[in-house]
Amino acid sequence: MVPDIRPEHSDISDEMWPKIDDIITANCDIPGSIIGVLRECQDVVGWLPVELIDYISDGLNLPRSEVFGVASFYSLFSMTPKGRHQIKACMGTACYVKGIKEVISRIGNEYQLKEGCTTEDRRFTLDAVRCLGACGLAPVVVVDQDTYGDVKADKVIEVLEKYE
Amino acid sequence: MNKVRTQLMLCGGTGCHAYKSDVFQEELQKELERQGLVDEIKIIETGCNGFCAVGPVMLVQPEGIFYQKLKVKDIPHLVEEHFLKGRTVKKLLYVEPASKETIPNMHEIPFFEHQVFWAMRNKGAIDPEVIDEYIARDGYFGAAKALQEMQPEQIIAEVKKSGLRGRGGAGFPTGLKWEFASKSPGDVKYVLCNADEGDPGAFMDRSILESDPHAILEGMLIAARAINARHGYIYARTEYPLAIRRLGIAIQQAREYGLLGIDILGSGFDFNIDIYQGAGAFVCGEETALMRSIEGKRGMPRPRPPFPALKGLWEKPTILNNVETLSNIAQIIRKGGDWYASVGTESSKGTKVFALSGDVNNIGLVEVPMGTTLRTMIYDIGGGVPNKKKFKAVQLGGPSGGCVPEQHLDIPIDYEEIAKVGAIMGSGGAIVMDENTCMVDMARFFMDFVQDESCGKCTPCREGTRRLLQLLEKICEGRGVPEDIETMQELSGTIKEAALCGLGQTGPNPVLSTLRYFKDEYEAHVLEKRCPAKRCVALLKFEVQPEMCTKCGMCFRACPVEAITWKKKEVAVIDKEKCIKCMTCFEKCKFNAID
Numbered sequence: 227m228v229p230d231i232r233p234e235h236s237d238i239s240d241e242m243w244p245k246i247d248d249i250i251t252a253n254c255d256i257p258g259s260i261i262g263v264l265r266e267c268q269d270v271v272g273w274l275p276v277e278l279i280d281y282i283s284d285g286l287n288l289p290r291s292e293v294f295g296v297a298s299f300y301s302l303f304s305m306t307p308k309g310r311h312q313i314k315a316c317m318g319t320a321c322y323v324k325g326i327k328e329v330i331s332r333i334g335n336e337y338q339l340k341e342g343c344t345t346e347d348r349r350f351t352l353d354a355v356r357c358l359g360a361c362g363l364a365p366v367v368v369v370d371q372d373t374y375g376d377v378k379a380d381k382v383i384e385v386l387e388k389y390e
Numbered sequence: 391m392n393k394v395r396t397q398l399m400l401c402g403g404t405g406c407h408a409y410k411s412d413v414f415q416e417e418l419q420k421e422l423e424r425q426g427l428v429d430e431i432k433i434i435e436t437g438c439n440g441f442c443a444v445g446p447v448m449l450v451q452p453e454g455i456f457y458q459k460l461k462v463k464d465i466p467h468l469v470e471e472h473f474l475k476g477r478t479v480k481k482l483l484y485v486e487p488a489s490k491e492t493i494p495n496m497h498e499i500p501f502f503e504h505q506v507f508w509a510m511r512n513k514g515a516i517d518p519e520v521i522d523e524y525i526a527r528d529g530y531f532g533a534a535k536a537l538q539e540m541q542p543e544q545i546i547a548e549v550k551k552s553g554l555r556g557r558g559g560a561g562f563p564t565g566l567k568w569e570f571a572s573k574s575p576g577d578v579k580y581v582l583c584n585a586d587e588g589d590p591g592a593f594m595d596r597s598i599l600e601s602d603p604h605a606i607l608e609g610m611l612i613a614a615r616a617i618n619a620r621h622g623y624i625y626a627r628t629e630y631p632l633a634i635r636r637l638g639i640a641i642q643q644a645r646e647y648g649l650l651g652i653d654i655l656g657s658g659f660d661f662n663i664d665i666y667q668g669a670g671a672f673v674c675g676e677e678t679a680l681m682r683s684i685e686g687k688r689g690m691p692r693p694r695p696p697f698p699a700l701k702g703l704w705e706k707p708t709i710l711n712n713v714e715t716l717s718n719i720a721q722i723i724r725k726g727g728d729w730y731a732s733v734g735t736e737s738s739k740g741t742k743v744f745a746l747s748g749d750v751n752n753i754g755l756v757e758v759p760m761g762t763t764l765r766t767m768i769y770d771i772g773g774g775v776p777n778k779k780k781f782k783a784v785q786l787g788g789p790s791g792g793c794v795p796e797q798h799l800d801i802p803i804d805y806e807e808i809a810k811v812g813a814i815m816g817s818g819g820a821i822v823m824d825e826n827t828c829m830v831d832m833a834r835f836f837m838d839f840v841q842d843e844s845c846g847k848c849t850p851c852r853e854g855t856r857r858l859l860q861l862l863e864k865i866c867e868g869r870g871v872p873e874d875i876e877t878m879q880e881l882s883g884t885i886k887e888a889a890l891c892g893l894g895q896t897g898p899n900p901v902l903s904t905l906r907y908f909k910d911e912y913e914a915h916v917l918e919k920r921c922p923a924k925r926c927v928a929l930l931k932f933e934v935q936p937e938m939c940t941k942c943g944m945c946f947r948a949c950p951v952e953a954i955t956w957k958k959k960e961v962a963v964i965d966k967e968k969c970i971k972c973m974t975c976f977e978k979c980k981f982n983a984i985d
């Protein structure tokens with residue numbers, strides 16, 4: 227059952243709420259559906275604010291602590307806001323061997339950005355991910371939907387500058 | 391009316407996609423339309439063909455001509471020459487680097503020649519989104535046989551006879567696992583497919599799912615029949631959207647064809663499959679954790695026994711098999727266990743798929759008969775180490791595995807033989823490392839991964855891996871003392887013995903195996919505060935050695951912060967104040983002149 231009161235949150239717009247309610251309604255009787263619900267809600271909002279996690283817990287009739295526990299266990303779920311552009315640097319073994327560490331530190335230097343964090347202006351979020359299946363192009367960086375291969379440290383900034 | 395004379399099997403796998411195979415496909419289609427060829431020539435987007443290093447790749451069928459490194463600008467010429475005039479386009483064919491020989495036919499290219507395609511039999515050969523193409527290649531014939539002609543005991547006996555062992559890492563005999571579950575009491579049982587592919591440097595399972603999803607469904611259906619399960623789940627990494635989409639299409643089509651659902655093929659047997667998406671936790675690849683995760687809980691392992699064959703998902707008897715394991719099942723039923731067991735060694739039968747990558751020329755997916763030597767895989771198939779660098783080691787089994795140095799490259803690929811040299815078969819990650827790789831840093835890399843992924847349930851793993859990581863970091867930063875090496879060795883032993891699940895039990899392996907073969911590198915870090923491979927930033931001086939410098943200026947041009955001064959015919963000098971230690975100059979200097 228969808229809760230009666232929707233909490234206020236600046237990142238959750240009026241169009242998002244009905245979608246969230248649909249996800250909850252479709253899953254509230256399915257055992258074990260919580261991970262899927264969190265994923266779908268995160269796809270709608272971009273991340274999982276605490277207010278939303280509470281709303282989902284109430285909707286699925288699960289203890290808030292349990293839902294919070296699940297959300298914090300899985301690395302897919304983010305409880306901090308994301309930037310306009312998501313940088314995924316491949317930290318797979320092949321990319322590591324080919325120098326992704328230097329690429330990451332170069333990005334960090336340029337934008338004052340740490341792994342798993344977002345720049346203050348919310349331009350970029352930087353995440354280290356596992357093998358993207360394109361080891362032939364290592365080191366690999368994905369920005370939003372675009373895959374870039376062979377991005378050595380000296381090339382990566384040029385690539386990123388295209389994203390405002 | 392179908393008069394298609396030629397099929398263009400264009401790879402749409404992740405590697406080729408990153409090389410813009412989608413744009414190529416669109417433009418090629420347009421050109422075929424312009425030339426009025428669309429009725430005769432059909433483009434089919436396949437999953438990974440294996441030879442990602444030369445992507446995007448396209449196989450012209452039925453001739454078997456293999457085109458590689460395709461670019462949009464080549465399209466008009468290609469269409470005119472090959473598809474209008476019937477002449478192959480030489481400059482798009484593969485050229486063997488050593489002999490400079492042009493090889494038009496895919497099967498004659500050394501990369502493919504030494505391979506045997508069983509688990510990957512349909513890769514690049516069918517449109518994975520069309521069930522009829524799978525059926526046309528004997529798809530679902532194994533399931534039909536299992537459901538209509540065989541008793542569950544006969545299915546199990548055939549799988550046992552094949553000698554197939556789990557490809558997910560541990561190598562447990564598949565037939566035996568099924569037998570346990572079939573004998574467990576209970577009406578409700580489950581068949582699960584492990585598509586969580588945890589090894590951070592591998593992509594075999596993803597490619598199989600993307601290029602041949604029905605093979606997995608068929609394998610699960612046969613397994614279900616063997617243990618009498620009515621329901622199955624595929625636990626897939628959420629980071630694999632294409633694989634998940636294709637599995638979804640495959641399940642839908644199989645239901646429409648009556649190959650999933652009720653009374654399958656008139657046998658009275660019912661079976662259904664759902665996809666469950668993981669949420670990014672390596673430990674969920676472990677069987678008990680995976681089952682917890684499907685139940686919607688935190689994916690933490692639990693002690694065994696009870697084994698899942700007795701009490702698994704929702705406390706019901708359950709079997710879990712890896713993607714590659716399942717992809718072999720239908721063929722074993724169709725052709726018999728003896729056929730499968732005819733290839734391989736005494737204890738390891740059939741083939742194994744590896745994701746060969748790192749410092750090797752032919753990066754891609756390779757499937758070799760068990761018993762093939764590592765040297766054949768790396769040199770004959772992989773084409774050896776690029777840039778005239780020296781081979782140092784090949785890492786097998788990812789964070790649970792170890793590295794195999796030069797002196798053991800002639801061992802056969804076999805579960806026990808690989809274990810003897812301190813690595814594991816693993817799920818198929820095979821990363822080649824050249825002389826510029828620091829083995830202490832690699833151990834640190836894997837330990838960082840293990841520590842980060844430790845679920846924290848048991849102390850030896852949670853605290854032990856943290857401590858190991860700290861020690862490795864200390865050594866890489868030049869603060870190591872000789873006792874640290876001993877401490878690491880002891881600690882590793884304790885963790886392996888006392889950890890609850892496979893993650894902790896195997897987590898120290900990368901440390902132990904690098905200590906076994908590359909102790910000298912550890913000692914250089916600890917005793918001389920020197921990183922021989924020049925990878926550990928804290929141990930580098932960021933100084934040009936005048937006697938080594940050829941005054942080429944490459945470093946000067948590459949430095950992002952203008953920390954290097956250089957003039958023609960002068961040795962380069964690094965200003966340490968300005969230097970941000972980005973390592974670009976180390977990479978650019980071909981003369982190893984920077985320390």
Ligand SMILES: Cc1cc2nc3c(=O)[nH]c(=O)nc-3n(C[C@H](O)[C@H](O)[C@H](O)COP(=O)(O)O)c2cc1C
Pocket residue numbers: 555556557558559560561562564584585586587588589672673674675676677710711712713715716817891892893
């Ligand atoms: C920490 C950990 C991670 C694992 N990850 C995977 C994985 O990603 N894929 C997989 O097939 N098996 C994985 N396994 C092995 C599984 O627990 C299990 O043995 C396997 O899926 C069984 O299938 P098989 O017998 O067909 O290999 C993992 C094991 C451990 C301990």
Ligand code: SF4
Pocket residue numbers: 673690691843844845846847848849851852889890891892893894895
């Ligand atoms: S060994 Fe590690 S991952 Fe496994 S249960 Fe213990 S803490 Fe968790």
Ligand code: SF4
Pocket residue numbers: 932948949950951952953954964968969970971972973974975976
């Ligand atoms: S390490 Fe980077 S910043 Fe320092 S000198 Fe070399 S290229 Fe320039």
Ligand code: SF4
Pocket residue numbers: 934938939940941942943944945946956961962978979980981982983984
């Ligand atoms: S790249 Fe190497 S050899 Fe060339 S100038 Fe720089 S230090 Fe000297």
Ligand code: FES
Pocket residue numbers: 316317318319320321322356357358359360361362364366590591592
């Ligand atoms: S390790 Fe980066 S793409 Fe495979």
Ligand code: FES
Pocket residue numbers: 401402403404405406407437438439440441442443445446447754
């Ligand atoms: S992705 Fe095309 S060959 Fe591997």
